[in-house]
Amino acid sequence: MSEIMNVIQNASPALAAAIIGLLYAVRGQKKEIEELKKRLSESLARIQTDLEWIKRKLEEE
Numbered sequence: 001m002s003e004i005m006n007v008i009q010n011a012s013p014a015l016a017a018a019i020i021g022l023l024y025a026v027r028g029q030k031k032e033i034e035e036l037k038k039r040l041s042e043s044l045a046r047i048q049t050d051l052e053w054i055k056r057k058l059e060e061e
Contacts, residue, residue, distance in 0.1 A: 004023070008016045 004019070008019050011019065
């Protein structure tokens with residue numbers, strides 16, 4: 001991170017702004033990815049529960 005800060009301090013103002021903007025965009029995408037992972041995990045858990053229920057019902061017949 002110190003290398004990035006060094007580049008930003010020595011860069012032109014426009015380049016520094018672009019780098020900072022990219023850092024925020026990456027950070028935002030990481031949060032979105034974590035949220036998607038959580039939602040996917042919850043969906044997979046529901047699907048697994050449903051499949052187990054279907055399996056039990058089929059075995060009863």
